[in-house]
Amino acid sequence: MRYTFGGDEHVFVEVDEAMSLDAFFRSLSITNAVRDSRIRGVTEICPANASFQIRFDPDLIAPDDLLGELRRLEGAGAGGGELRTRIIEMPVYYGDPWTHETLMRFRERHQDPTATDLAYTARINGYPDVPALVAAHAGSPWFVSMVGFVAGLPFLYQMVEPERQIQAPKYLRPRTDTPKLTIGHGGCFGAIYSVRGAGGYQMFGITPMPIYDPAQTISYLREFMIFFRPGDIVKFRPIGREAYDAAVAEVEAGRFCPLIREVDFSLPAFQADPAGTNAALLGVLHG
Missing domain, CATH: 2.40.100.10 (Cyclophilin-like)
Incomplete structure (x- = not known):
């Protein structure tokens, strides 16, 4: 997975270069895990076809701290594959x-x-x-x-x-x-x-x-x-x-x-x- 910052308030995460059911499912699983984790400072979660974007308040969570939280949740996209x-x-x-x-x-x-x-x-x-x-x-x-x-x-x-x-x-x-x-x-x-x-x-x-x-x-x-x-x-x-x-x-x-x-x-x-x-x-x- 590839992480990039979009300005001061967004993190863009590329799950895969190819669009597939696997990529969709992994993006959905990770964004669901982000939602369930209720990370302080996260204001919007937007899953896409083979990527997702997170909007956050930098006054509530530092960009690098959010990045660490997202990396910790990467495993959510490689779990049992149940929905x-x-x-x-x-x-x-x-x-x-x-x-x-x-x-x-x-x-x-x-x-x-x-x-x-x-x-x-x-x-x-x-x-x-x-x-x-x-x-x-x-x-x-x-x-x-x-x-x-x-x-x-x-x-x-x-x-x-x-x-x-x-x-x-x-x-x-x-x-x-x-x-x-x-x-x-x-x-x-x-x-x-x-x-x-x-x-x-x-x-x-x-x-x-x-x-x-x-x-x-x-x-x-x-x-x-x-x-x-x-x-x-x-x-x-x-x-x-x-x-x-x-x-x-x-x-x-x-x-x-x-x-x-x-x-x-x-x-x-x-x-x-x-x-x-x-x-x-x-x-x-x-x-």
Whole structure:
């Protein structure tokens, strides 16, 4: 691990040069240990994909003393690899009209102006058609490696063997518009756009399930405005227009309730048997 100071109030820690489930898990484990240790002077903890950053008050803890505390906690990231977390089912309307209209407005910025984002991603990943890509995208769980860049936006890592991961480049030039709650994909990462705005990820669909509500009026976001947290596991569920409209109506009426289950995740067990671990996770979700 590599430590560097960022000004007078931050320590940046690089866990690994490569992004992987191991790196995500180690970053999450160490930042959880920092939180649980309640180190005097630590004011913010921000885990990322293969790194993390700590903000501290130098009037309460000297930089070198904080560095010593962090080094002491390094072993937390190399422990048993066990995590108590949540698995969440998220409905997705793949190939929806709103992301389709948007992607058509920005075809000159895309690698293949003649194809939709779904069709392009299916082709470069060797899938015979869009339904096969959708089945692969929705068929396995996704691990939330970090939340941020835009408030409430989760980055997700597909929980399959590396050779089976969906890969897709970002747009040649970023769009100036992306619909709110778009399901996107760039590199090996998925993302859910928490708000409308610029973006460069391939657009696969849209979810009716809000994940960010600064007003905290949505029923399941009243305690905290941001839904996702690092370590969450997400399972996408394909839906059509009728189910999408019904879910939007449920959200507006305050009756929408995401399907969430508490679950134990073991990194060693997943690495030994990804398919078996995923089947067990989905069994908890629908058991």
